[in-house]
Amino acid sequence: MLSQEKIARINELSKKAKEGTLTEREAKERSALRKEYLESFRKSMRTTIENVKVVDEEGNDVTPAKVKALQEKRKLN
Template structure:
């Protein structure tokens, strides 16, 4: 998770870029912060998706096999059975 200070700095740089432009040092800082933000977002999204269990309207577990295997490896949803 990105710290609130870094998110605030991302927003400051975005506003400054629109208003007056950024210095070369600020452009580099913005790119670095953007990469940190994206890495944090991707990690959180991956964690969220890996924890999902897909169920059809009849209540049957229809989670894709690839996801079941990841969950089994990580011990999520007690995926110890063979599918």
């Protein structure tokens, strides 16, 4: 996950953007930080989903085949 300092900087730059005082350099920095944040979030979400096991009310494993395939692939590596 992204460091607290980087998240704070994203928030700071977003606040400046709302106030209309964001420079072009700061806008580029904000864009790069947002991209880094989204990549980190997606990686974390992907890892979470790949480790999920879905069970119905009757206790049957109903994990989607695509997720099961990813889990099997990870076991082999």
